[in-house]
Amino acid sequence: MRFYIANEESILKGEITDIYFNRTLKTLEHLGLKEIKVRMEIHSYGLPKNYQWAVFTGLEEVLNLLEGKDVTVYSMPEGTLFKEVEPVMIIEGNYLDFGVYETALLGILRHYSTISTKAARIKKLAMDKTVLFFGLRALHPAIAPMVDRAAYIGGCDGVSGAFNEKTIGVIPSGTMPHALMLSVGDNIKAWKAFDEAMPPDVARIVLVDTFEDERTEALKAAQLLRDKLYGIRLDTPSSRRGNFRKIIQEVKWTLNINGFSNVKIFVSGGIDEDDVIQLRDIVDGFGVGTSIAVPPEGVDFSADIVEKYDQGKWIPFTKRGKWPGAKQVYRCGDNPESDVITLLDSQPPNADCKPLLKKVMEKGKIVTTLPTAKEIREYVLDQIKKLPD
Numbered sequence: 001m002r003f004y005i006a007n008e009e010s011i012l013k014g015e016i017t018d019i020y021f022n023r024t025l026k027t028l029e030h031l032g033l034k035e036i037k038v039r040m041e042i043h044s045y046g047l048p049k050n051y052q053w054a055v056f057t058g059l060e061e062v063l064n065l066l067e068g069k070d071v072t073v074y075s076m077p078e079g080t081l082f083k084e085v086e087p088v089m090i091i092e093g094n095y096l097d098f099g100v101y102e103t104a105l106l107g108i109l110r111h112y113s114t115i116s117t118k119a120a121r122i123k124k125l126a127m128d129k130t131v132l133f134f135g136l137r138a139l140h141p142a143i144a145p146m147v148d149r150a151a152y153i154g155g156c157d158g159v160s161g162a163f164n165e166k167t168i169g170v171i172p173s174g175t176m177p178h179a180l181m182l183s184v185g186d187n188i189k190a191w192k193a194f195d196e197a198m199p200p201d202v203a204r205i206v207l208v209d210t211f212e213d214e215r216t217e218a219l220k221a222a223q224l225l226r227d228k229l230y231g232i233r234l235d236t237p238s239s240r241r242g243n244f245r246k247i248i249q250e251v252k253w254t255l256n257i258n259g260f261s262n263v264k265i266f267v268s269g270g271i272d273e274d275d276v277i278q279l280r281d282i283v284d285g286f287g288v289g290t291s292i293a294v295p296p297e298g299v300d301f302s303a304d305i306v307e308k309y310d311q312g313k314w315i316p317f318t319k320r321g322k323w324p325g326a327k328q329v330y331r332c333g334d335n336p337e338s339d340v341i342t343l344l345d346s347q348p349p350n351a352d353c354k355p356l357l358k359k360v361m362e363k364g365k366i367v368t369t370l371p372t373a374k375e376i377r378e379y380v381l382d383q384i385k386k387l388p389d
Helices: 008-012 019-030 059-066 095-126 141-153 178-184 187-197 214-228 244-257 273-279 373-385
Strands: 037-043 054-056 071-075 080-082 087-094 130-133 205-207 231-234 264-268 285-288 302-310 313-316 327-331 339-343 358-362
Touching: 019 095, 037 095, 054 095, 059 071, 059 087, 059 095, 059 358, 080 373, 087 095, 087 327, 095 130, 095 141, 095 273, 095 285, 095 302, 095 373, 130 141, 141 373, 178 187, 178 205, 187 214, 214 231, 214 244, 231 244, 244 264, 244 273, 273 285
Parallel strands: 130 285, 205 231, 231 264, 264 285
Antiparallel strands: 037 087, 037 302, 054 080, 071 087, 071 358, 302 313, 327 339
């Protein structure tokens, strides 16, 4: 028995690739074509339905993949909001030096950006309410650190992985599972033990829908822990909900009339965008898992050669259905709606326009300072605040 996962060494060697890239390289070598200098563009010509923008993430891992290879990379900063057709990255070099890595780099960028984009959409809709990501159980554990990082830099206020302080410098967030109460067999005994066992810096957020009605358990928890109780969490499954909004209102009313209006209310269990819109005015936070970890549609990047170097100059050259020529994206306002696409070496449309693609790697050497996860998240939040509602 084994875990069917790739190790870092095999990824960096280019062994984790589609077989047709290996066959392509062998064919080119057979023809004696040892130097094919190109510019390959990474872009999305089709965002998920009703998406006007997406969040570009995964750059740090792509640079780790390409470091030491004889390539030059231009890229948007990690965390940049972009729209369809816009290039997020350009790789320049001999195709034989990097072609075999297309599978891995597209996989990194697609998966990262899909999770980060969904997290940003949820956070945008939640406004000032807390969004915690609980989606690790929806995906293979081998990629758990990447998944939590993608959700966090996409805008989630907290992530649940116990390892996150080591990987991204973020203290993990979490409440308690139903398994605690079921193992103990008694709500009050379980909640009391949790309070006694946890250090003071762990927020006392109690799960209140295990054995009894949510209103009953919420009041019992408040009466037990009183001022130490930070909040309650409702994880009521859809089969028991009826009208979830009315259940929450009932719980909130009961806590308020009994003097516990300070207790915050968190909800989880299949939460998606529609739920956030319907509940954001009556709750304090959301625990979101599968809808961020495995959105129904992903950000579909592709990699296409758009220029070839011939007789001392770059020649626009690509397949049908794509825009030839390596391109620059200028942001001329606060959000992607203001973007203008030009050829890579063109002048900005006006003095207020800022180029988004900048050189981040030259001849295999990283030539930029990579931001921390917290800095990327702040960059994403700043951008989504400027988007129209």
